Amino acid sequence: xxxxxxxxxxxxxxxxxxxxxxxxxxxxxxxxxxxxxxxxxxxxxxxxxxxxxxxxxxxxxxxxxxxxxxxxxxxxxxxxxxxxxxxxxxxxxxxxxxxxxxxxxxxxxxxxxxxxxxxxxxxxxxxxxxxxxxxxxxxxxxxxxxxxxxxxxxxxxxxxxxxxxxxxxxxxxxxxxxxxxxxxxxxxxxxxxxxxxxxxxxxxxxxxxxxxxxxxxxxxxxxxxxxxxxxxxxxxxxxxxxxxxxxxxxxxxxxxxxxxxxxxxxxxxxxxxxxxxxxxxxxxxxxxxxxxxxxxxxxxxxxxxxxxxxxxxxxxxxxxxxxxxxxxxxxxxxxxxxxxxxxxxxxxxxxxxxxxxxxxxxxxxxxxxxxxxxxxxxxx
Numbered sequence: 371x372x373x374x375x376x377x378x379x380x381x382x383x384x385x386x387x388x389x390x391x392x393x394x395x396x397x398x399x400x401x402x403x404x405x406x407x408x409x410x411x412x413x414x415x416x417x418x419x420x421x422x423x424x425x426x427x428x429x430x431x432x433x434x435x436x437x438x439x440x441x442x443x444x445x446x447x448x449x450x451x452x453x454x455x456x457x458x459x460x461x462x463x464x465x466x467x468x469x470x471x472x473x474x475x476x477x478x479x480x481x482x483x484x485x486x487x488x489x490x491x492x493x494x495x496x497x498x499x500x501x502x503x504x505x506x507x508x509x510x511x512x513x514x515x516x517x518x519x520x521x522x523x524x525x526x527x528x529x530x531x532x533x534x535x536x537x538x539x540x541x542x543x544x545x546x547x548x549x550x551x552x553x554x555x556x557x558x559x560x561x562x563x564x565x566x567x568x569x570x571x572x573x574x575x576x577x578x579x580x581x582x583x584x585x586x587x588x589x590x591x592x593x594x595x596x597x598x599x600x601x602x603x604x605x606x607x608x609x610x611x612x613x614x615x616x617x618x619x620x621x622x623x624x625x626x627x628x629x630x631x632x633x634x635x636x637x638x639x640x641x642x643x644x645x646x647x648x649x650x651x652x653x654x655x656x657x658x659x660x661x662x663x664x665x666x667x668x669x670x671x672x673x674x675x676x677x678x679x680x681x682x683x684x685x686x687x688x689x690x691x692x693x694x695x696x697x698x699x700x701x702x703x704x705x706x707x708x709x710x711x712x713x714x715x716x717x718x719x720x721x722x723x724x725x726x727x728x729x730x731x732x733x734x735x736x737x738x739x740x741x742x743x744x745x746x747x748x749x750x
Contacts, residue, residue, distance in 0.1 A: 381451040388638030389648035392623045392631040393438050396653065399585050399619045401431040408586040408618065412611050415593065426608065426670040429682055430616075430659045433669075433689050437655025440693035448699040475500040568603045569661065572596040573617050580621025582629055588618035609664045616660040623649040651696050655689050658720065662688070666722025681722040684731070688719035691734045700741050711737050 382390070399406035402424035409427070413420045445451075475496040482492035504512040575596050580588030592614040600610040622630035623646060631646035638645070663669040668681035691712040694700045698709060715734030718726045 381449060382445070384638040384640035385635075385644045385648055386445065388631070388634040388640040388645040389652050390438070390442060391637065392628070392634035392645065392649040393652040394435070395634070396619060396622050396630050396649075397431065397434050397438070397656070400427060400434065400616060402428050406585055406619070408589040408615055411586055411589065412615055416608050416611050418608060426672070427612065429669050429671065429678075429685075430612075430663050433659050433662075433685055434653070434656045436686065437659075437689045437693055438652050440690055441652050441654075441697050444693060444697040444699050448697065474503055565603045565605065568596075568600055569605070569613070569664065572600055572614065573657075573660075576614050576617035577621045577624050580618045581624075581627035583621075585615075585619050585622065588621055589615050592618050605664055606667070609667065609670070612670070613660045613664055616656060620653060620656050623653060625650070654696055655692055658688070658692060658716065659685070661720045662722065665720055668722055684719050684722060684727050687734060688716045688730060691719075691730075691738075692716040700738070701744055702741070704741070708737050708741070 398404075399408065405424070405427065409423065410420065412418070413423045416423075418426075478499045479492045479496035482495050487495070501512065501517070504516075572592070576588070576592040579591040579595065583591065593611060597610055597614060600613070601607055605613070622628065625631070625643060625646040628642070628646035628649065631649045632642045634640075634649070635642040635645035659669075662681075662685055666681045666685075667673060668677040669685060671678055673681075694704060695709045695712045695716065698704050704712075711733050715730040715737070718730030718733070721727070
């Protein structure tokens with residue numbers, strides 16, 4: 371009797387699935403302990419030991435992923451998506467073998483990069499390993515027809531990514547040849563006399579300079595362009611650099627040149643632009659958290675344990691309010707007025723401590739209590 375395997379799909383549409391992949395993968399650049407190459411540059415430029423930088427970065431990174439998780443969970447609740455059920459007539463041994471064969475190519479890529487191989491060679495070794503593993507799998511074994519189909523699909527999937535890279539190259543060349551980067555820096559210096567204005571302008575400049583550029587390069591460009599201006603407006607050096615690192619990272623999923631979203635859309639078979647906008651919605655907490663740790667250094671574990679706990683707790687509540695605002699669902703459809711109030715509550719919690727926290731907790735708490743008292747709808 372042959373092996374029979376029944377796998378159910380989760381139920382998310384391709385655009386949403388690609389957006390989840392793009393938003394979650396992008397967060398790996400800001401999540402300790404590994405983070406990305408730009409984090410090591412940040413540690414060097416701010417003269418901060420990397421071990422201490424990991425401590426500073428852990429709460430904001432957790433808030434970023436918490437926002438994504440909460441939004442996905444609310445979407446799953448809206449769509450009534452149930453956990454995956456996977457069965458096999460050979461028990462768990464086949465499941466473990468299949469999991470091991472799937473993760474081995476990733477291990478090869480990581481090890482190759484750590485050894486010092488170039489990304490292209492590492493990707494080639496991972497692809498070769500995947501081909502061998504696929505040929506040796508006990509089920510769904512690779513055939514010549516499957517190999518040709520995989521090569522064809524890989525080539526067609528890379529077309530949108532290649533076009534996006536070409537467009538990004540044109541944009542980078544335009545910035546360099548016209549000197550618009552220097553002009554942007556001058557404009558930001560003129561307009562950014564107030565700290566909040568400077569932060570917003572620095573965010574926009576960092577996203578623009580990061581379009582189609584690796585995170586490390588985007589971070590260095592942002593620091594050289596607007597980093598000094600942020601520090602002159604009173605933002606401490608570490609917060610200023612970490613602020614720019616966040617938006618240099620998020621630029622990978624920010625349309626119109628969202629390379630991370632383009633790659634995820636190719637895997638999911640979805641529209642790249644729609645995937646990019648959906649990824650931005652999922653990662654909306656990443657646009658708010660940098661402002662939180664600028665105005666509340668306790669989120670970076672700077673302060674007493676009580677201050678850190680208070681800042682983290684109010685930030686979690688703010689991220690939850692933001693997720694409901696984005697998804698428009700919490701124990702039923704959330705009205706427009708409730709979404710506006712929840713957005714006000716989330717924004718009020720940006721400045722940790724003081725009267726603004728009280729406003730955010732009261733407004734957000736009132737809306738959530740009202741929602742909790744409402745009966746759960748039995749139909750969508």
